[in-house]
Amino acid sequence: MLRVNFKSFLPISLLVLFLVVVAFGSDSGKIQKVRFEKIEFSGVEAGHSGEVSLRFVIEDGFHVQANPASEKNLIATELKIEGILPEGVEVGTPSYPKGVAFKLLSSKKTIQTYEGKFQIGLPVTLSKIIITAAPRVLKTKLLYQACDKHRCFFPVLLPVEIAIP
Secondary structure (H helix, E strand, O other), rough: OOOOHHHHHHHHHHHHHHHHHHHHHOOOOOOEEEEEEEEEEEOOOOOOOOEEEEEEEEEOOEEEEEEOOOOOOOOEEEEEEEEOOOOOOOEOOOOOOOEEEEEEOOOOOEEEEEEOOEEEEEEEEEEOOOOOOEEEEEEEEEEEEOOOOOOOOEEEEEEEEEOOO
């Protein structure tokens, strides 16, 4: 009969569990290199369609992948709508700026990225009649993966709330 000493597996199991939690279950490896800077409204009023423009700033020395990403294995920067839309608000597909060419040190290829500042446009239509007087807040998150010239960091979700006028 085979006898297994489970006490010898305990330290290894705990180490593996710790590494999994650090790698996937915590924010300790996630580096915030993008911040939300400004919001602008163009033509967003009751009974009309307009656009909300969100401006983001990337820390110097870093870039994020453009949308669409240059290759399948890259994580495109993406504005995600969270939760339920406020009453009387319809949202279209975000529009992303054209990326700028970035040459990887480890490759001859160039990829499309955003550096410095970039804006995402979000089409918004407001109904003519709003029944409730509650504030209309659209909750979004910006998914991005910051990289420098040597490596990429864990993907990050940056929450951005848009107070619709």
